Amino acid sequence: MLAETADGLYCSAGRFHIDPWQPVERALITHAHGDHARPGSAAYLCTNETVPLLRRRFGPDAPLESLKYGETRTIGDVRVSFHPAGHVLGSAQIRIEGEQGVWVAAGDYKRAADPTCAAFEPVRCDTFITESTFGLPIYRWDPTEIVIAEILSWWAANREADKSSVIFCYTLGKAQRLLAELARVSDAPVFVHGMMLGMIDAYREAGVSLPEVQTVIERAKPRGEKRSLAGELVLAPLSARGTPWMRRLGVHSDAFASGLMRVRGVRRQRAYDKGFVISDHADWPALLTTIAETGASRVLATHGYAEPLARHLSSLGLDSGVIRTAWEGEPSGD
Amino acid sequence: MRQFAELYDAIDSTTSTNAKVAAMAAYFAGAPRADAAWAVFFLTGRRLKRLVPHASIGEWTLAATGLEEWMLGECYSVVGDGAETAALLLDAVPAALKGWTTTDIVQPFRAADTSSVAPLALAAWVEDRILPLRGLDPAEQQRRVTAWLGDLDRLERFILFKLLTGEFRVGVSQTLVVRALAHAASLEASLVAARLMGEWTPSAAWFERVLSAEHTDDDRSRPYPFCLAAPLEGDVTSLGELRDWQVEWKWDGIRAQLIRREEAIHLWSRGEELITHRFPEITAAATHLPDGTVLDGEVLAFRDDRPLPFSHLQQRIGRQKQVAQMSRAVPVVFMSYDILESDGEDVRPRPLSERRALLESVLATAGVLRVSPEIVGSSWQQLAGMRANSRALAVEGLMIKRRTSSYGVGRKRGDWWKWKIDPYSIDAVLIYAQPGSGKRASMLTDYTFGVWAGEELVPIAKAYSGLTNEEIAEVDKWIRRHTRERFGPVRHVDPVHVFELGFEGIAKSSRHRSGIAVRFPRMLRWRRDKKAEEADTLDTVRALLEKADADVR
Numbered sequence: 001m002l003a004e005t006a007d008g009l010y011c012s013a014g015r016f017h018i019d020p021w022q023p024v025e026r027a028l029i030t031h032a033h034g035d036h037a038r039p040g041s042a043a044y045l046c047t048n049e050t051v052p053l054l055r056r057r058f059g060p061d062a063p064l065e066s067l068k069y070g071e072t073r074t075i076g077d078v079r080v081s082f083h084p085a086g087h088v089l090g091s092a093q094i095r096i097e098g099e100q101g102v103w104v105a106a107g108d109y110k111r112a113a114d115p116t117c118a119a120f121e122p123v124r125c126d127t128f129i130t131e132s133t134f135g136l137p138i139y140r141w142d143p144t145e146i147v148i149a150e151i152l153s154w155w156a157a158n159r160e161a162d163k164s165s166v167i168f169c170y171t172l173g174k175a176q177r178l179l180a181e182l183a184r185v186s187d188a189p190v191f192v193h194g195m196m197l198g199m200i201d202a203y204r205e206a207g208v209s210l211p212e213v214q215t216v217i218e219r220a221k222p223r224g225e226k227r228s229l230a231g232e233l234v235l236a237p238l239s240a241r242g243t244p245w246m247r248r249l250g251v252h253s254d255a256f257a258s259g260l261m262r263v264r265g266v267r268r269q270r271a272y273d274k275g276f277v278i279s280d281h282a283d284w285p286a287l288l289t290t291i292a293e294t295g296a297s298r299v300l301a302t303h304g305y306a307e308p309l310a311r312h313l314s315s316l317g318l319d320s321g322v323i324r325t326a327w328e329g330e331p332s333g334d
Numbered sequence: 335m336r337q338f339a340e341l342y343d344a345i346d347s348t349t350s351t352n353a354k355v356a357a358m359a360a361y362f363a364g365a366p367r368a369d370a371a372w373a374v375f376f377l378t379g380r381r382l383k384r385l386v387p388h389a390s391i392g393e394w395t396l397a398a399t400g401l402e403e404w405m406l407g408e409c410y411s412v413v414g415d416g417a418e419t420a421a422l423l424l425d426a427v428p429a430a431l432k433g434w435t436t437t438d439i440v441q442p443f444r445a446a447d448t449s450s451v452a453p454l455a456l457a458a459w460v461e462d463r464i465l466p467l468r469g470l471d472p473a474e475q476q477r478r479v480t481a482w483l484g485d486l487d488r489l490e491r492f493i494l495f496k497l498l499t500g501e502f503r504v505g506v507s508q509t510l511v512v513r514a515l516a517h518a519a520s521l522e523a524s525l526v527a528a529r530l531m532g533e534w535t536p537s538a539a540w541f542e543r544v545l546s547a548e549h550t551d552d553d554r555s556r557p558y559p560f561c562l563a564a565p566l567e568g569d570v571t572s573l574g575e576l577r578d579w580q581v582e583w584k585w586d587g588i589r590a591q592l593i594r595r596e597e598a599i600h601l602w603s604r605g606e607e608l609i610t611h612r613f614p615e616i617t618a619a620a621t622h623l624p625d626g627t628v629l630d631g632e633v634l635a636f637r638d639d640r641p642l643p644f645s646h647l648q649q650r651i652g653r654q655k656q657v658a659q660m661s662r663a664v665p666v667v668f669m670s671y672d673i674l675e676s677d678g679e680d681v682r683p684r685p686l687s688e689r690r691a692l693l694e695s696v697l698a699t700a701g702v703l704r705v706s707p708e709i710v711g712s713s714w715q716q717l718a719g720m721r722a723n724s725r726a727l728a729v730e731g732l733m734i735k736r737r738t739s740s741y742g743v744g745r746k747r748g749d750w751w752k753w754k755i756d757p758y759s760i761d762a763v764l765i766y767a768q769p770g771s772g773k774r775a776s777m778l779t780d781y782t783f784g785v786w787a788g789e790e791l792v793p794i795a796k797a798y799s800g801l802t803n804e805e806i807a808e809v810d811k812w813i814r815r816h817t818r819e820r821f822g823p824v825r826h827v828d829p830v831h832v833f834e835l836g837f838e839g840i841a842k843s844s845r846h847r848s849g850i851a852v853r854f855p856r857m858l859r860w861r862r863d864k865k866a867e868e869a870d871t872l873d874t875v876r877a878l879l880e881k882a883d884a885d886v887r
Contacts, residue, residue, distance in 0.1 A: 137401060138409045138422040253348075262422065264346075265414045265775030273347050308408045315402065 001078070001100045001127070004323055009105065009129075013098050014076040016045075018105050028080065030107025031091035032057060033172060045073070047082045049090030049117075052202045053172065069118065085109035086120035087280050088173030089203055093123055101126035104294065108133065108303075110279065111286040112144055115180040116173075116208050120290070128296035129323065133281040134259050135301060135309035141259065141283045147276055148181050154255065154274055159231035164252040166234045168241055168272075172199045173280050174257055175235050176210060182233075183211040191216050191229065193236040193245065216248050259283070291318075336453045337365055338373055339490045345504055354506055358514035367538035368457035374544070375536040376502050377511045382460070384500035385467045386475055388416055391495050394476050395420040398483075404822075411768070411823035414775025417495035421488050454485070457536075464497055509743075519545035527559045527743055532606050557591040557602040558628065558674050558682065559743045563733060563750035570714050570753060573734065580686060580737050581709040581717060583729040584752055585669055586644050587634035588651070592616065592668055592703070594623040595678075601633075609633075612650060615661055616668045619702040626678030627696060630741075631670035631706065641728045670697055671706040671733070674741055682741035689741070724755045725882070731755045757836035758852070758878055760870045761861055764831045765791050767813045768824045770798060778813045778825065779806055781857075783835060785848070787872040792848045794875060795835055800857030809860075832864040833857050840879050850875055 002009045008020040016026040023040030030036055032046075032053035039058050046054060048066045055062065067073055069092065072081045077099070082092035087108040094105045104125040111120055141147075151167070158165045169175050175196050182190060192200070192213045204210060216234060229249050240246065241254070253273045261267050261275025282290060287309065291299055301309045302323040313320035344357035358377070362370050392406055401423065413419040454463075463482065467475050479498070483491055496502035512530060516523040529544045532555065566573075573579060589604040599620045601610040610617055613633060623629075635642035635650065646664045673693040674682050681689055690708075697705045709732065711717040721732050731754035739749035762783035770779035780798045784791030801809065809831070817825040839853035850872075 136409050136412060137399065137405065138413060138419065140422070140425050263413050263775060264418055265771070265773050268773045269775070269777065271349065273349070305408070305412075308405060312402075312405065 001096060001098055001103045002105065002129070009323070011076075011078060011096060013100075014078040014080065014096070016075060017041075018094055019107065026075075028094055029054070030085065030094060030105065031088055033088070033108070036107060045080075047090045047092045049206050050092075051090075052205045053090060053199065056198055056202050083123050084118035084121050086111065086114060086117060089117045089176070089206055089208060091117060093120075095123050095125065103127045103129070104296075105129040106131060106290075108281055109290070110282050111290065112141060114177050114280070115184075116176045116203060116210075122290060122293035124295045126296060127298045127300065128291060128294045129300045129302060130287060130291060130309075131281060131303045132287065132301040132306045132309040133304035134262075134279065134283055135287060135305035137284045139259060139262055139279075139283045140285060141262075141277060141279055144181060144278065147278045148185060151178075151182070151255075151257075151276055152186060154253070155233050158253045162230045162251070164229040164232050164234060164249045165255070166236055166246075166249055166252050167255045167257050167276065168236055168238050169257040171196050171237045174278070175237075176200060176203045176208065177280070178235060178257060178278075179210050179213065180208075188233070189214060191232055191234040193234070193240050195237050195240070196235060216245070335456055335459050335486070335490050335493070337361065338369065338456045339487075339493055341373065342493060342504055343489060345506055351510060355510055355514045355517065358506070358511060359517040362515055362518040366455055366457070367541045368536070369455050371536035371538060371541035371544075372456050372460050374511060374515070374530070374541070376497070377504060377506055378508045378530060379503065381500040381502065382464065382497060383468075384498075385464065386479070386498040388499050390472060390475065391416055391420050391499060394480060395423050397476070398480060399423050407822055412776045414769060414771035414773075417492050417499065417501065420495055421492035424483060424491060425488055457538075459494075460497070464494075467498070515544060519547075521545065521547065524559075524743060528556050531556045531559060532602055533608055554595050555593065555598065555600050557593060557600070557606070558630075558680075558741075560589065560591070560604050560630070561672075561742045561750060563735075563752040564747045566734065566751040566753040570718065570734075573714075573751070576711070576714055576717075578737055580690065580735045581711070582671055582706045582733045582735075583709065583724075583727070584731045584733045584754060585632040585634055585641065585706070586728065586730045587632040587641070587647060587669070590631065590633050590668070591674070592620055592623075592629045592631065592670070593675075594620050594625060594627045595675075596625065603633075609651075612657065613661075613666055613668075614657060615666065615702050619668070623696060623703070624677065626675060628673070628675035629668070629670040629693070629697075629703075630672040630674055631668050634667055634669050635664050636667040636669075637665055643728060667701075668703050669706045670703060672741060685738045685740065686735055687737045721753060721755060757838050757854075758840055758882075759834055759836045759858060760785065760794070760875055760878070761832050761864060761868070762794055762835050763791055763829045763866045763869045764809075764827060764833060765793065765829055766824055766826055767809075774798070774806075777806060778810045781809075781833075783833060784829070785870050785872050785875055786867075787848075791829055792872055793846075794848050794850065794872070795837065795852050795855040797833075797835055797855045797857050800836075801860065805860055829866045832861040832866060832869050834859040834861050840875075840882050842879065848872060848875070850879055 001013065002011050007017055007022045007024055009018040016028050017024045018028050019030055019036040020027050020041065021038060026043045027041040029044055029046040029050060032050050037054060037057065042063065044062065044064045046064065046066050048068055051064055051066050054064055067082055069082055069084055072079050079097045081095045083095055085091040085093045085107055087110055091107060093107060093109065096103045102125040104123050106129060108131050109120050113119060155165045169178060179190060190213055192215060194215045194217060197215065200210060200213060216229065234249060255274035255276055256270065256272045257276040257278050259277060259279030259281055262277045267275040298319040299313050300321050300323050306322040310320040310322050341357060341361045345354050348354060361373065365373065396403060396406060409423060410416060410419045413422065467478065486494060493502065512523050512527045516526045526544060534540055590609065591602045593600040599610060599617050600608060601613060601616060603609050635646040650660055650664050650666065670693060673689050676692050681692065694705055697703055699705055699707065709720060711720060717732065724731050731752065734751040734753055736749040742749065762785050764781050765784040766782035767778040768780045769776055780796065782793050782796050785794045813825060813827050816828040818828060819826040835855050836858040837852040837855040841851050843849060843851035
């Protein structure tokens with residue numbers, strides 16, 4: 001049903017690609033992250049919630065069509081529908097039904113609750129294409145409340161020491177999730193880097209409720225007199241690290257919010273003071289649960305630790321394999 | 335353990351030395367004495383002799399998680415640390431992974447519930463639990479350790495595994511620990527530093543003595559902290575006038591302090607090990623020193639007025655028995671280059687020129703105890719020429735010390751320089767790569783290099799240091815895209831990139847396929863200008879070996 005090609009996964013029965021790496025005739029998009037949604041294709045199909053996000057990335061004239069979660073569309077010889085993946089706003093698993101049975105390409109997904117997007121729904125299928133960004137048993141996420149409590153106590157300790165706190169995180173997904181989770185337990189305002197405003201607004205347009213934020217630059221008084229950010233919490237994209245913008249923060253402690261921070265060596269290699277292990281990807285137990293819940297007899301793994309996951313599944317008696325990806329780097333969604 | 339784990343976390347969560355010192359000082363001021371004593375023991379890098387083999391931790395983890403061994407290997411290559419891999423895997427242990435049903439696989443995450451258990455203090459952990467493991471059979475060790483895990487959270491488990499395997503390390507230097515102790519007790523750092531030297535057993539009473547405002551008898555056998563030299567990297571003429579500097583050979587032996595106080599003699603290595611009884615000829619000669627003398631110098635294997643290679647000395651270090659017999663086979667001298675105490679007085683604050691005069695007044699230039707001769711040259715150029723001859727004299731280069739300098743504590747830049755000879759160097763091709771450990775986990779940073787033997791590249795050295803972080807990232811990315819084969823964590827890569835490798839020594843070896851072993855290899859430069867076929871051949875390397883042999887003869 002789906003085959004690996006130089007441009008990514010291709011469905012010949014429906015003449016479309018899923019998350020292609022190059023411009024193609026028709027692209028079905030699981031979610032709006034840059035390593036899944038590339039510009040330049042002639043036609044796109046995605047979920048309704050993904051539209052405002054892709055408009056911001058591709059421009060107002062991009063040829064986007066969208067479906068509701070669960071709505072079915074016939075394309076060529078197959079029937080296609082999108083189902084919540086719980087990764088970021090609008091993220092979807094793509095279900096394809098045709099003569100060769102039911103396939104589900106899950107894209108990136110997570111099972112933990114996230115106030116900013118629809119929760120993952122298991123979809124029964126014959127062949128399941130799972131992500132494996134964190135496909136090793138060392139990856140296991142603590143409950144979100146615990147991580148948020150860790151963030152609050154680190155923030156409080158920095159405030160005590162008259163320092164500002166900066167958390168680096170991805171602009172699409174993680175930033176909004178952190179804002180929403182923090183707003184549940186704290187009334188203190190959170191500052192953001194200006195680059196984050198666009199996607200925060202896009203989330204609001206899609207109906208996600210997020211607390212008010214201020215940018216670091218707005219903190220300056222009208223006459224240009226600077227007010228200190230000591231004691232404040234700031235969210236910033238990774239690209240801001242080490243730029244002159246950081247000077248505005250004054251004395252600060254920095255952290256990275258990512259599943260990658262589960263490994264101490266990775267945090268130290270990048271010299272973050274603190275790592276908060278909070279991910280928009282499935283951890284090891286969530287991968288195994290999900291795979292079992294789909295009832296799939298065949299599982300293909302892609303991204304990250306695909307080989308070890310596939311090997312583990314084989315040892316459990318499941319038909320499994322690996323799909324290669326052009327993205328050998330870091331998961332952008334995390 | 336909880337308090338100690340929190341201290342570890344505080345040290346690990348900051349790069350600021352002041353914050354680290356503050357965290358330690360707060361711990362020392364508040365922790366029970368016995369715990370603080372063990373904390374000093376571990377923080378200063380002292381180790382319990384390995385109680386549990388590395389492999390056991392892995393085996394127990396597999397037994398508890400039901401994972402297969404290859405998976406442990408995959409995880410290790412990402413984490414780069416055995417204890418951490420185990421702690422992460424043991425985070426939640428499913429009851430069974432055998433059946434293929436949801437309920438078997440999915441166990442809700444449960445953080446170890448530590449609140450209901452009275453936390454056991456660090457000293458009790460070490461003395462009542464960890465040390466008694468020694469000598470127990472592996473099954474009993476496994477039973478005990480596994481039972482303890484329930485009381486510990488992830489970080490504490492990690493620390494426990496580190497203590498068990500003797501690999502506990504934390505990002506503070508001894509100097510910082512000393513500073514924190516001095517701060518906690520309002521004492522001079524130099525006094526605390528001296529009290530931490532040498533051998534001691536952690537206990538509440540010991541910790542009291544470290545922080546005591548009064549001098550104790552114990553202080554009499556202690557060496558002074560060693561003054562260390564910094565490597566000279568720039569142009570030697572930047573040091574200014576030659577006459578302001580005292581120049582000596584840099585000896586390749588064991589740095590040591592020889593103490594003669596109140597009729598007793600102690601010989602301490604720089605590793606703070608008491609080695610008095612390994613070198614009876616030095617101890618015998620030291621009985622002739624005036625009472626209240628402390629000398630700094632080098633223990634050297636020495637015959638016919640020249641040093642023997644370091645490997646000879648190693649035979650003496652390892653030997654506890656038959657010392658007399660060995661001392662005939664490998665004679666040693668104590669080559670002294672400084673005096674720290676004279677007539678019972680601490681002379682470290684006096685200028686080097688005065689200390690040198692004192693040293694020459696107590697020692698001759700020959701005999702078992704002798705003065706390291708001063709090298710006299712008319713110019714830096716002339717000294718550079720003498721340095722170039724180092725290998726032939728079996729020394730490592732030159733030491734350059736400011737004549738007005740006091741004897742400092744630790745590595746203080748600017749007064750003492752070591753100007754070592756350039757290492758050997760070759761151009762070799764990157765052939766294998768595997769993930770590094772610790773900070774470099776999940777980056778491919780441990781490389782194997784080969785040189786040409788006909789059409790084939792023969793491994794010649796492994797190296798992992800010398801590149802910048804940017805270069806490491808670039809090589810890592812390249813390797814991932816140019817992997818030919820994988821053997822577990824090891825990747826065989828396309829032979830494309832050439833690196834200039836430096837190493838300190840070269841010797842014949844029957845254990846290496848190339849027939850050659852190199853000492854302390856590291857990468858000097860990434861030779862992007864060279865193609866793989868332009869790298870050195872095994873014959874070139876053999877020629878270095880022959881030359882090295884000739885130099886020593």
